[in-house]
Amino acid sequence: MQTAGMAAIPMILSESVEASPKNDIQSFSDGNVILFQGDSITDAGRDRKRQLPNDAHSFGNGYALMTASPILEQFPEKQLQIYNRGISGNKVYQLEDRWQEDCLDLRPSVLSILIGVNDYWHKRNGQYDGTVEVYERDFRALLDRTKETLPEVAVVICEPFSVDGGSAIGDGWQEEFTPYREAAKRISDDYGTRWVPYHKLFKEALKHAPASYWCPDGVHPSMAGAQLMAQAWLKVVMG
């Protein structure tokens, strides 16, 4: 986007995120659909009674808004339709439950998925008994189902992350959560999707300010953290 004063700074990005050599959006047809899917990080307080594309109230105030808005700003002629259908608390099997109406029916050209932290967190706190194997199996099944209906969809898998020093990140969290991140990466590699390395991004960000600045509880990003996530997504997907 940017002006001289702002252009000097994205050091955190240059240290942690590789730009894609290919720009999906540039090659889009008019009216193509981009869909953000996930849990509370994606949901970000959106008004779920509205399910409108390109509508701020339907987007909440998180990384999905901050990712979609610059795309809409910069490609007005494309008439893109961008949706946020993240729902707080979701684990991967809950995406599966609502996948027909909240993904397949929308026929996205780009599908971005950020899921996994609740698959671990809810197990950790005794509300859920799925393992990392269940997470990986269900995530793969979700992509198989997606590819069957939408063989041309460009999938973006966003790495589930947790930020050291966040108030919810207790003893053993990072060690136990790492296999979920690794599973997501394996899936991304096997399905040939775009990959947004959020865990690495936040590790880099911690060199500049503590978790309280980027992601106070270690799970839900601040404004600064959400903006960083948006920039990383744009770099990976827009090239």
Added chain:
Amino acid sequence: MQTAGMAAIPMILSESVEASPKNDIQSFSDGNVILFQGDSITDAGRDRKRQLPNDAHSFGNGYALMTASPILEQFPEKQLQIYNRGISGNKVYQLEDRWQEDCLDLRPSVLSILIGVNDYWHKRNGQYDGTVEVYERDFRALLDRTKETLPEVAVVICEPFSVDGGSAIGDGWQEEFTPYREAAKRISDDYGTRWVPYHKLFKEALKHAPASYWCPDGVHPSMAGAQLMAQAWLKVVMG
């Protein structure tokens, strides 16, 4: 911010907004305060029970969020405190009523004000009898009062705007509203403030997509319009 794919596009900005030669934020001290003030366009659905700096729920989902977030992302070491205190429906005299607690007490280093569309709109629809002279007089009084308490504050005046083709922009609107925009510009010139030319910006944007894309009712920007406003603000203030 930006990557190659996204860097090519800000033509709307380059055609309508001049970058400032001076970058206020770069010269800030740690912990400095930036304050966004205005009406519904600034408010943008923020949770007014929270009055927190750097907090997405306290910011809503409009241009203030989209302006503040990249600043927070890119200057983590500055520990800036950024507030949104816009309130829906406000006219300039209503800023005056709450100026002590919602501006002066916060001691901003940068104060951004976007006010004026309701001063006209509410008069147009018979809910208010202030004239453009009242708007200008009260706006100047507000700045005098601000400068008295905060002689060092850098003021940014955002041009009040209305977008041709918006559903609320009836016959005669633009002609009758123009004097308000002109008054704001005179004030900006007289007080030596930064000036964000939003009316010009949206006129330029209309070359690429209609009002329904940027600002459906002509007053309240869409996601795309809010992002454009944020980029313009950053260009003017960040240099």
